[in-house]
Amino acid sequence: MFDLKVATDKLFRGNRDLASNVVKILEVLWGKVRKKIDKVKIMNFCGTHEWTTTHHGLRSLLPEGLELVAGPGCPVCITPSYYVEVAIKLALENVKVYTYGDAYKLPAVKKVDGAKSLAEAKSLGGNVSVVYSLLDAVKDARESKRESAFFAIGFETTYPIYASTILKNLPENFTFIICGRLTPPAAEYVVKNVGGIDGVIAPGHVSTIIGGKSWKFLAENYNIPTVVSGFEPMDVLISVVEILRQISESRAEVVIEYTRAVSWEGNVLAKKMILDVFDVCDATWRGIGLIPSSGYRLKEKYMNLDAFNVYGFKEPNSKEWSSDLLPGCRCGEVILGKIKPIDCPLFLKKCTPSAPYGPCMVSLEGTCSIWARFGRR
Amino acid sequence: MCWGVYGKVLEVHGERAYVDFGGVVEEVVSVVDELVPGDYVVVHAGMIISKLSEEEFLGSFKYIYEMAKKLVENGELSKRELEKMDEVVKRWTTKDRW
Ligand code: SF4
Numbered sequence: 001m002f003d004l005k006v007a008t009d010k011l012f013r014g015n016r017d018l019a020s021n022v023v024k025i026l027e028v029l030w031g032k033v034r035k036k037i038d039k040v041k042i043m044n045f046c047g048t049h050e051w052t053t054t055h056h057g058l059r060s061l062l063p064e065g066l067e068l069v070a071g072p073g074c075p076v077c078i079t080p081s082y083y084v085e086v087a088i089k090l091a092l093e094n095v096k097v098y099t100y101g102d103a104y105k106l107p108a109v110k111k112v113d114g115a116k117s118l119a120e121a122k123s124l125g126g127n128v129s130v131v132y133s134l135l136d137a138v139k140d141a142r143e144s145k146r147e148s149a150f151f152a153i154g155f156e157t158t159y160p161i162y163a164s165t166i167l168k169n170l171p172e173n174f175t176f177i178i179c180g181r182l183t184p185p186a187a188e189y190v191v192k193n194v195g196g197i198d199g200v201i202a203p204g205h206v207s208t209i210i211g212g213k214s215w216k217f218l219a220e221n222y223n224i225p226t227v228v229s230g231f232e233p234m235d236v237l238i239s240v241v242e243i244l245r246q247i248s249e250s251r252a253e254v255v256i257e258y259t260r261a262v263s264w265e266g267n268v269l270a271k272k273m274i275l276d277v278f279d280v281c282d283a284t285w286r287g288i289g290l291i292p293s294s295g296y297r298l299k300e301k302y303m304n305l306d307a308f309n310v311y312g313f314k315e316p317n318s319k320e321w322s323s324d325l326l327p328g329c330r331c332g333e334v335i336l337g338k339i340k341p342i343d344c345p346l347f348l349k350k351c352t353p354s355a356p357y358g359p360c361m362v363s364l365e366g367t368c369s370i371w372a373r374f375g376r377r
Numbered sequence: 378m379c380w381g382v383y384g385k386v387l388e389v390h391g392e393r394a395y396v397d398f399g400g401v402v403e404e405v406v407s408v409v410d411e412l413v414p415g416d417y418v419v420v421h422a423g424m425i426i427s428k429l430s431e432e433e434f435l436g437s438f439k440y441i442y443e444m445a446k447k448l449v450e451n452g453e454l455s456k457r458e459l460e461k462m463d464e465v466v467k468r469w470t471t472k473d474r475w
Contacts, residue, residue, distance in 0.1 A: 004417040004429050005383045005399065011438060021462050022441055028453050048380055100422065133423025135406060154422070157381075160408045161424040164392065205381045208419060208427035230437070231381070238437045241444070259436035261381075261419050261427045270408040270426070365380070 012232030047074035047365025199243035211266025287332030329358035
């Protein structure tokens with residue numbers, strides 16, 4: 001019987017013959033590219049692509065001079081410390097704070113009443129609950145009737161569920177710590193301010209929502225070949241092939257490799273839901289700073305669901321914002337593809353997956369955490 | 378957080394659906410149109426974000442196969458590579474062998 005899951009595993013993950021074919025093709029194209037330029041740097045924007053690349057050792061298959069670097073596509077890594085501090089404060093004031101497991105150990109830059117993370121807040125008696133999905137949190141809050149705040153981190157992939165739940169009826173005791181971020185403005189920030197990027201592997205699951213067309217600006221305004229890629233090793237290799245092909249032909253366009261899940265328009269229903277509930281605003285990214293039009297904010301009519309509004313916190317404005325990394329942590333450079341985790345002196349010394357010092361060591365999608373778990377492959 | 382898991386839809390109840398993840402069944406929210414039991418979907422943080430398209434499944438594979446053919450025609454890739462890929466094509470385009 002046809003089974004898409006099994007088929008994906010067999011064709012895109014476990015097929016050695018096919019992988020070696022693709023690598024041969026890649027080498028031929030690399031030969032053509034090398035006649036024009038010596039080095040090519042491709043940024044895989046998304047943390048899950050970095051996971052695929054490192055876990056499956058794809059870098060070891062690439063010719064010298066062809067570099068794959070990670071980008072800022074890990075929502076846990078880029079959530080500013082300030083939001084973590086607010087979440088800790090609420091938890092210690094006995095507001096029940098729900099969080100995805102990913103953000104549970106995310107360290108803030110300063111201690112709030114003795115706790116530097118939600119995990120530490122919990123061990124100090126704070127009210128923290130780790131959930132798999134928003135639905136579990138809503139259900140629990142409805143039953144417990146306690147004041148609750150959901151630590152709503154995430155990109156465009158995660159925001160439709162917040163929007164759709166807000167559009168339904170929520171229990172009155174439920175609020176959100178909104179710190180959602182939009183990915184195209186961050187990609188634009190990187191190519192504009194860091195430079196040196198010859199191709200972009202655009203995030204596949206974000207693009208199921210926002211559509212392939214959201215990446216057009218990279219090709220049209222910055223002349224950067226861009227491929228919306230799936231997450232199996234074969235997907236990533238094919239995406240690299242397409243980028244090399246475009247470079248060898250001196251062209252730049254957006255191509256969707258992940259056609260089995262992503263369309264040009266994206267998920268129209270989900271996009272509409274998001275816009276019904278949220279406005280887009282300027283927002284800070286941890287380790288980077290302010291990026292224009294890169295955040296979500298609840299619309300005025302939903303302010304009763306905004307934990308900042310309900311509990312009287314103010315977001316720091318761009319003047320008040322100062323880099324929120326701990327001394328020595330080089331996450332800001334890691335997520336911009338400027339350095340590799342191994343270039344940070346704290347990597348696997350003071351900073352490890354079991355005791356993360358910086359934000360990129362926390363989530364399974366954080367670049368430092370991935371390199372620490374799977375080595376440099 | 379960008380992690381997506383593939384699953385198969387078992388039941389649809391309005392905006393809720395039950396999805397089978399290889400034996401584990403979970404209730405999830407759906408934000409996709411025209412969802413029916415039997416659909417394969419991508420689930421992210423408790424929500425169906427996209428349906429997987431059966432027609433498009435071989436899309437990128439076909440792309441790389443066509444490219445291999447062109448490179449062989451131009452003499453840039455050995456015929457042997459294409460023969461190996463022909464095998465894969467034969468195996469993978471016959472649905473009942475999946
Ligand atoms: S190894 Fe740790 S301290 Fe260094 S950049 Fe990565 S997360 Fe920051």
